[in-house]
Amino acid sequence: MAYLLEVDAVTLRYKTPESIITATNKVSFNVNSGDRFVLLGPSGCGKSTLLKAVGGYLAPEEGEIRIKGKAVRKPGADRMMVFQEFDQLLPWKTVLENVMFPLLAARKMPRKEAQERARAYVEKVHLGQFADSYTHTLSGGMKQRVAIARGMSMEPDILLMDEPFAALDALTRRQMQDELLQLWEDTRFTVMFVTHSIAEAIRIGNRILLLSPHPGEVKAEVSDVESVADDAAAAAELEQEIHGLLFDPQGAHTE
Numbered sequence: 001m002a003y004l005l006e007v008d009a010v011t012l013r014y015k016t017p018e019s020i021i022t023a024t025n026k027v028s029f030n031v032n033s034g035d036r037f038v039l040l041g042p043s044g045c046g047k048s049t050l051l052k053a054v055g056g057y058l059a060p061e062e063g064e065i066r067i068k069g070k071a072v073r074k075p076g077a078d079r080m081m082v083f084q085e086f087d088q089l090l091p092w093k094t095v096l097e098n099v100m101f102p103l104l105a106a107r108k109m110p111r112k113e114a115q116e117r118a119r120a121y122v123e124k125v126h127l128g129q130f131a132d133s134y135t136h137t138l139s140g141g142m143k144q145r146v147a148i149a150r151g152m153s154m155e156p157d158i159l160l161m162d163e164p165f166a167a168l169d170a171l172t173r174r175q176m177q178d179e180l181l182q183l184w185e186d187t188r189f190t191v192m193f194v195t196h197s198i199a200e201a202i203r204i205g206n207r208i209l210l211l212s213p214h215p216g217e218v219k220a221e222v223s224d225v226e227s228v229a230d231d232a233a234a235a236a237e238l239e240q241e242i243h244g245l246l247f248d249p250q251g252a253h254t255e
């Protein structure tokens, strides 16, 4: 079976006038269609940088990233991003207009069609009553739902989520995780999700890629995450196991 996304020995570097920073070193992994693929690792291991590279915002120094077999060279409507920040929305537009915006700008569909599609996704994230509200009047969780609806309404090949719930309080975060899983049950989209919370990775993912600290390298992949869903004891055990893999200085290389 062909992979939806291939990240093939990718090294990513930032060059500043003073120094060269290697964010990831020869990272390889594949994502299948319908995966909830989680990148997990300590702060600074290059998770966000990898997501940006998949988004087409940063070119690999070595290696290649391919979507449906084609090398990624620039951003595209086939890869939509959802960020942690609440200010990723346009405050002078309503909820519905925010969701419509990329449909009109990038997909260039007729206004009526964009409006219908946007409304359907606004309903999906339970914001139907707030369709005409301005986004600055919404709570943090509601703003993140708008950002998710906006990403999903483009019906991308892959939704790229960079710690989308990290700035929310614990209860809202838990609720948003459940809602994301429900959305996934309904539509079976493909998502790549960055987090540094082991518990969140286990709740969200069906596969988890563990990255070592700076520069990020693949430590291991956990691919049977769903086997612990609905089993709190097994999830706690997996959490311990992942903690050990992430923080064991020897690592557990899978290559």
Ligand SMILES: Nc1ncnc2c1ncn2[C@@H]1O[C@H](COP(=O)(O)OP(=O)(O)OP(=O)(O)O)[C@@H](O)[C@H]1O
Residues within 6 Å of the ligand: 014, 015, 016, 021, 022, 023, 041, 042, 043, 044, 045, 046, 047, 048, 049, 050, 196, 214
């Ligand atoms: N714009 C930039 N210019 C220079 N270095 C950067 C830039 N962005 C990130 N870095 C560096 O690249 C490395 C990886 O950063 P990145 O933000 O991808 O890590 P992360 O795993 O997402 O961390 P966190 O969980 O804290 O967000 C870090 O050493 C960071 O300092």
